[in-house]
Amino acid sequence: LYALFILLGFIFYIKYLRAKDFIAYLLLLASYILALLSKEISLIFPVLLLLYHYSFRKKLKIQEYAPIVCVAFIYILLRIGVLRHSIVPISNETTFIQRVPGFFAAITDYVKLLIIPQNLHMEYGKGLFSFTHPKVIAGIVILLLLSGYALKKRNSNRIISFSIAWFFVTLAPVSNLYPINAYMAEHWLYLASMGFFLILAKFLSCLYDKKRLKIFTLLTMLVLVSSYSLLTVKQNSYWIDPLHFYNRTLQYAPQSERAYFNLGRLYSESNNFEEAIKSYMK
Numbered sequence: 001l002y003a004l005f006i007l008l009g010f011i012f013y014i015k016y017l018r019a020k021d022f023i024a025y026l027l028l029l030a031s032y033i034l035a036l037l038s039k040e041i042s043l044i045f046p047v048l049l050l051l052y053h054y055s056f057r058k059k060l061k062i063q064e065y066a067p068i069v070c071v072a073f074i075y076i077l078l079r080i081g082v083l084r085h086s087i088v089p090i091s092n093e094t095t096f097i098q099r100v101p102g103f104f105a106a107i108t109d110y111v112k113l114l115i116i117p118q119n120l121h122m123e124y125g126k127g128l129f130s131f132t133h134p135k136v137i138a139g140i141v142i143l144l145l146l147s148g149y150a151l152k153k154r155n156s157n158r159i160i161s162f163s164i165a166w167f168f169v170t171l172a173p174v175s176n177l178y179p180i181n182a183y184m185a186e187h188w189l190y191l192a193s194m195g196f197f198l199i200l201a202k203f204l205s206c207l208y209d210k211k212r213l214k215i216f217t218l219l220t221m222l223v224l225v226s227s228y229s230l231l232t233v234k235q236n237s238y239w240i241d242p243l244h245f246y247n248r249t250l251q252y253a254p255q256s257e258r259a260y261f262n263l264g265r266l267y268s269e270s271n272n273f274e275e276a277i278k279s280y281m282k
Contacts, residue, residue: 028068051162121253124182242262264280
């Protein structure tokens, strides 16, 4: 939901800048409010607008930007004031230096998931990595290569530069550098993946513009849409019911306390006490 409303807000913002349409601006504010009410990570929206202005050399007018920041500020006040008793603090058992390698490992996993979305599951946990772990080294290389390429293309191909920056900026709040409940999660990739898809769309549109490659490009798009659609339908079976969900999660994350606890609760509710005890003991 937050990804949907952030993207809608972004579209209405661009429409407003192009036509100075007051309705588009109201729809922008409404979209942002709905994004904030969906998930607090939507606070990043004003930063994404600054990134847009910087990447595409658009002049920023304070009177147009300030109301958006005000909406974010009002939300923060409400979040701190009204909902302060419902906020469960994350126990900080690790140091910043211990969590840093996990950020690079997550980058590797996220890039792999974007290209080959296989073995998707809910529980990745608070995994700690060493700086010599292959995933960490690969993540550092990916970060350096993409950052360098974004800098190189900041004038000649601004969409590429913007998309790479979008990817890393939207992942920053969920990087676990500030302690959260996991080093990565697939749903944290929703908004960040738009940077990847923009680059893919740009690449395919360049291919399509070449007359001899039109048919090849259309076939490639058809294969991509068909294969990813089939994977989506297949993935829905993972979420078919809670019992199946937690049992399958444990195939990928056999050390998940949360999965065992929820599985035990489900068995208890169905009076299968023997299996409930096994789950709770684990």
